[in-house]
Amino acid sequence: MSAVTGAEATLIQKAADRSAVFGVVGLGYVGLPLAVEIADAGYRVIGFDVKQGVIDAINAGRSHIQDVPTARLAPLVKSGLIRATTDATALAEADVISICVPTPLSKTRDPDVSFVLAAADAIGNIVRAGQIVILESTTYPGTTRELLMPRIEKGGLTVGEDVFLAFSPERVDPGNPTWQTRNTPKVIGGVTPACNRVALALYGPVFETLVPVSSPEAAELVKLLENTFRSVNIGLVNEMAIVCDKLGVNVWEVIEAAATKPFGFMKFTPGPGLGGHCIPIDPHYLAWKMRSLNYKTRFIEVAGEVNSEMPLFWVRKVVDRLNDESKSVRGSKVLVVGVAYKKDIDDLRESPALDVIRLLHQQGAEVSYHDPYIPSLDEDGEHLDSVPLTRERVAGSDCVVIVTDHAKLDYAMIRTHAAAIVDTRNVIART
Numbered sequence: 001m002s003a004v005t006g007a008e009a010t011l012i013q014k015a016a017d018r019s020a021v022f023g024v025v026g027l028g029y030v031g032l033p034l035a036v037e038i039a040d041a042g043y044r045v046i047g048f049d050v051k052q053g054v055i056d057a058i059n060a061g062r063s064h065i066q067d068v069p070t071a072r073l074a075p076l077v078k079s080g081l082i083r084a085t086t087d088a089t090a091l092a093e094a095d096v097i098s099i100c101v102p103t104p105l106s107k108t109r110d111p112d113v114s115f116v117l118a119a120a121d122a123i124g125n126i127v128r129a130g131q132i133v134i135l136e137s138t139t140y141p142g143t144t145r146e147l148l149m150p151r152i153e154k155g156g157l158t159v160g161e162d163v164f165l166a167f168s169p170e171r172v173d174p175g176n177p178t179w180q181t182r183n184t185p186k187v188i189g190g191v192t193p194a195c196n197r198v199a200l201a202l203y204g205p206v207f208e209t210l211v212p213v214s215s216p217e218a219a220e221l222v223k224l225l226e227n228t229f230r231s232v233n234i235g236l237v238n239e240m241a242i243v244c245d246k247l248g249v250n251v252w253e254v255i256e257a258a259a260t261k262p263f264g265f266m267k268f269t270p271g272p273g274l275g276g277h278c279i280p281i282d283p284h285y286l287a288w289k290m291r292s293l294n295y296k297t298r299f300i301e302v303a304g305e306v307n308s309e310m311p312l313f314w315v316r317k318v319v320d321r322l323n324d325e326s327k328s329v330r331g332s333k334v335l336v337v338g339v340a341y342k343k344d345i346d347d348l349r350e351s352p353a354l355d356v357i358r359l360l361h362q363q364g365a366e367v368s369y370h371d372p373y374i375p376s377l378d379e380d381g382e383h384l385d386s387v388p389l390t391r392e393r394v395a396g397s398d399c400v401v402i403v404t405d406h407a408k409l410d411y412a413m414i415r416t417h418a419a420a421i422v423d424t425r426n427v428i429a430r431t
């Protein structure tokens, strides 16, 4: 057996007998659920994060991620299947290193791959023969090959022979009760066929379904296609909301009726705009990459424009509703209900509620908010604490704006007691 086959065969054997050790880099919304699934499959996991607080909590068996109950994490930590550290050199022991660090946009809305680079540099310092590195962070096509591969090979190792490299996009949908890390099919694109074989063998016990593709670039694009698809369709339906508003037609009625078509239509719903760490950001990774190749991704640009105008559209609705009551925005009490970027989760990143609050502030409104998942927020230099959603608070507000339709809120009470309601999610009509 040649040395090449040896490294591959050893890792595949370590998958079969679960003796492979996993390193998970970045223990946030993606990394911690992944670490737990890996440990549940019987592998030992070393979690690495740069935040001491995150590490301390995990080692104490406490979860900081809503989708991972502490009751699930604690036994895995206690049994030694999961341990966490801020020491990157601990990753030298790992056979598999899965990278789950953030990939945000810079101030100029270009990809900020500094976290990926920092993780790649840390791994580059400890990488050894017989390891596989799998990038999970959403990023532009070419990242795995252009940024990771040189760092992994810098000490003389060859990817596909003595060390392996793949991209496997994380698809987790926080708060989704049906589709979680384990049962969501997992796409894998290795740099070489051997990389694919090794990644498939190691991830096989962790995920119910694996979907191999022929290259990391294909896998990187799968994720970008999925999220661009959502962004474009949300943009389309948001534009339809504007169209219906101008025509005096109820957009929700139109969508519900269209959705009765059993083929050729997929239901998307309008709202206050895009939020979260994925849909508002990921398409720009692709747009940026294509700009560097002198191609303009028009659908991405247009969808981004329409979606980012939605907070202003809804703030204008607040102005109109107050006007109906012969009130000005300036000095009016506006209660924003729900600020997380989507229902039933505690994630405020990129939330359109922040734009709504800022725009209302700019027009002189006295803004307060209620969100059972977000105790406080800072926007536009102002600190706000979530206020209780009481009958008095609702009745004492000039307008209630529903931005996020959390399931556990009392919409009947809002409907009964609010002087004016602007409902970006149509939740009042639905409950």
Ligand SMILES: NC(=O)c1ccc[n+]([C@@H]2O[C@H](COP(=O)([O-])OP(=O)(O)OC[C@H]3O[C@@H](n4cnc5c(N)ncnc54)[C@H](O)[C@@H]3O)[C@@H](O)[C@H]2O)c1
Pocket: 025, 026, 027, 028, 029, 030, 031, 048, 049, 050, 051, 054, 100, 101, 102, 103, 115, 118, 119, 136, 137, 138, 139, 170, 171, 172, 173, 174, 277, 278
């Ligand atoms: N949140 C989602 O719903 C979701 C879904 C699919 C894909 N993704 C993608 O997954 C990636 C991670 O997103 P997330 O939501 O988990 O982010 P997050 O901010 O929740 O977690 C990232 C973690 O990485 C840590 N970190 C940062 N730099 C590090 C470094 N150099 N070394 C080690 N740890 C480091 C941070 O401290 C943090 O704990 C992103 O690329 C994102 O686009 C996110």
